[in-house]
Amino acid sequence: MKQKLAVPVLLFALLAVVMTLVQFEVIDLYIQTIILFIGINIIISSSLNLVNGHMGEFSCGHAGFIAVGAYVSSVLSVALFAQDRIFGAPLLPPQYTVYAFPVILVIGGLAAAFAGLLVALPSFRTRGDYLAIITIAANYIIITVIINIDKIGGARGFMGMKRVVFAMEDTAAIPWMVLWVFLFTILSIIAIRRFVSSTYGKGIIAIQQDEVAAEIMSVNTNKMKLIAFMLSSGLAGIAGGLYAHVIGYVNPKSFDILKSTEALVMVYLGGMGSITGSILSAVLFTLLLELLRPLQIIKWIVIPLLLIILMQFRPEGIMGNRELVDIFPKLKKFYRFK
Amino acid sequence: MTVLKITALTQYFSGLCALDNFNVELRAGELVGLIGPNGAGKTTVFNLVSGFYRPTSGEINFLGRSLVGLKPHQVTIHGVARTFQNIRLWNEMTVMDNIRLAHHGNLQYNLRDLFFRTRRYAEREKEIYQRAWHLLEVFNLADHAEEKPKNLPYGMQRKVEIVRALSSEPKLLLLDEPAAGLTSKDTVELIELIKWIHRHFETTIWMIEHQMKVVMSLCSRITVIDFGKTIAEGTPEEIRNHPEVIRAYLGDDQI
Known part of the structure; x- marks a missing residue:
């Protein structure tokens, strides 16, 4: 029983250490942002992995759903809690921010899940390449819609979320965003893990391996695809909300096909259908992006090159479709993969 | 009939x-x-x-x-x-999971049970597992429960x-x-x-x-x-x- 607590204790210790370091400004804002990006990227890669890895479909427009979540939660939080040029005076007093923020994030996630439903309904009638094309198109439609809504800044972008974060820090002077990113990353992983380890969620793995067999063994394949896609895009929306509040500024350009590609790269780097692989690759990829920053534009030659090398020598990604416990069975003592 | x-x-x-x-x-x-x-x-x-x-x-x-x-x-x-x-x-998937998934159409729990791991979820999953295990034993396949079908003759x-x-x-x-x-x-x-x-x-x-x-x-x-x-x-x-x-x-x- 004691050993089962190892993972929660470790995670809590990690959170405490990071929050203390940030609180007493031992690590600067740059390092802090990288740490937060790692968390956000973990949500992005593991949620995309649900569709592309576990279910074996090929969605290429993940950034579109990140954008929906980012904009919906940003507009909500700014309208409710910040003095804004368009939305005017805050509708609620600032001390409510702390309680309302997770709700706002979840609403952003629900909006993204709804967008996911709208994309999935027509597109899952097709398969393979067609789904890829439709999701890319959906990504562009979402961005174009945002650019054309002048109220939320259009192509100039939307800001004011920093004031919401400040409102939280006024209520209690702790690094709130570290806490939220950490919390939602853990919750997302738990949600995905619970989904794919249940008999119900295994239905999408059955779809990936043999859709005809899945259908004949009583899996409602159409419904399962919709649910998995909505869960995936919903979590992407939450990641978007967190991203918007960490940066304090969103711009439609930052959710274009390049962002979707980054998400895809993380999934393939980590291994299709491996949650621990997605976590690992999100950490590695985020760090790699930052380490190679001095190379400036050459970075975008080096990273694709690394990807080509990876595909040449280890096309199944770092973990393949295995989890960490499959490789190190001794870890089973510390947590059950359920 | x-x-x-x-x-x-x-x-x-x-x-x-x-x-x-x-x-x-x-x-x-x-x-x-x-x-x-x-x-x-x-x-x-x-x-x-x-x-x-x-x-x-x-x-x-x-x-x-x-x-x-x-x-x-x-x-x-x-x-x-x-x-x-x-x-x-x-x-x-393992042989066990192959057998278990046949209950997909009759799970009797919903997404809320799944995400919050309610008692209904736990009981139902346990029941499915036991039934699958029983069936594997009846057909002398229990030794292969954790193997992947592609590795079987x-x-x-x-x-x-x-x-x-x-x-x-x-x-x-x-x-x-x-x-x-x-x-x-x-x-x-x-x-x-x-x-x-x-x-x-x-x-x-x-x-x-x-x-x-x-x-x-x-x-x-x-x-x-x-x-x-x-x-x-x-x-x-x-x-x-x-x-x-x-x-x-x-x-x-x-x-």
């Missing part, structure tokens, strides 16, 4: 008649065969019953309820399970597929050429297995088979089709000596 009653079932594939006015009646507990030369339309009949195609015309009545227009997963939930000519197991894969179909507790089991690709030793074992299932499970079995030995030793009644048309019906003895059947299998000039 009639389990399955098919009347005037006809299927056209863009002008080509794959099945013409097919009729059959299966009573509870029967083991019935469906035979015919290659391309006769046998698998088409199974695909129509299990909902992969919507028939051009005709009626499929299962336990007093029409199956026409239902999706394959709905047909399975109503109690019809099937296997495939080319084994279709989920190869990257072919004959055993066939067995796992039949067990998977059975685990959804069907009232009608459709076996599409269960002996296809088996060695003669495996075929003998398969015949024993099907006999055993027929004795111990409350399920009606309808099987397509090419190997006469298998059909003749298992089925009490046989339907023969050729080019989509029913050419004979009767007991194995009657079928063996039926001139139309001999003609279909051996060709005209042999007679």
Whole structure:
């Protein structure tokens, strides 16, 4: 029983250490942002992995759903809690921010899940390449819609979320965003893990391996695809909300096909259908992006090159479709993969 | 009691008649065969019953309820399970998970139970696990529960597929050429297995088979089709000596 607590204790210790370091400004804002990006990227890669890895479909427009979540939660939080040029005076007093923020994030996630439903309904009638094309198109439609809504800044972008974060820090002077990113990353992983380890969620793995067999063994394949896609895009929306509040500024350009590609790269780097692989690759990829920053534009030659090398020598990604416990069975003592 | 009653079932594939006015009646507990030369339309009949195609015309009545227009997963939930000519197991999942997933259509818990791991979820998953485990033990597959099907010998894969179909507790089991690709030793074992299932499970079995030995030793009644048309019906003895059947299998000039 004691050993089962190892993972929660470790995670809590990690959170405490990071929050203390940030609180007493031992690590600067740059390092802090990288740490937060790692968390956000973990949500992005593991949620995309649900569709592309576990279910074996090929969605290429993940950034579109990140954008929906980012904009919906940003507009909500700014309208409710910040003095804004368009939305005017805050509708609620600032001390409510702390309680309302997770709700706002979840609403952003629900909006993204709804967008996911709208994309999935027509597109899952097709398969393979067609789904890829439709999701890319959906990504562009979402961005174009945002650019054309002048109220939320259009192509100039939307800001004011920093004031919401400040409102939280006024209520209690702790690094709130570290806490939220950490919390939602853990919750997302738990949600995905619970989904794919249940008999119900295994239905999408059955779809990936043999859709005809899945259908004949009583899996409602159409419904399962919709649910998995909505869960995936919903979590992407939450990641978007967190991203918007960490940066304090969103711009439609930052959710274009390049962002979707980054998400895809993380999934393939980590291994299709491996949650621990997605976590690992999100950490590695985020760090790699930052380490190679001095190379400036050459970075975008080096990273694709690394990807080509990876595909040449280890096309199944770092973990393949295995989890960490499959490789190190001794870890089973510390947590059950359920 | 009639389990399955098919009347005037006809299927056209863009002008080509794959099945013409097919009729059959299966009573509870029967083991019935469906035979015919290659391309006769046998698998088409199974695909129509299990909902992969919507028939051009005709009626499929299962336990007093029409199956026409239902999706394959709905047909399975109503109690019809099937296997495939080319084994279709989920190869990257363990044998255990393959068996467990047959309960997908009857989980009795919702997404809230799943995410919050409620008691209902835990109890139901445990029950499914125990049932699957029991079934694996009954069929001597328990030692292979954590293996992946692709690593098992072919004959055993066939067995796992039949067990998977059975685990959804069907009232009608459709076996599409269960002996296809088996060695003669495996075929003998398969015949024993099907006999055993027929004795111990409350399920009606309808099987397509090419190997006469298998059909003749298992089925009490046989339907023969050729080019989509029913050419004979009767007991194995009657079928063996039926001139139309001999003609279909051996060709005209042999007679």
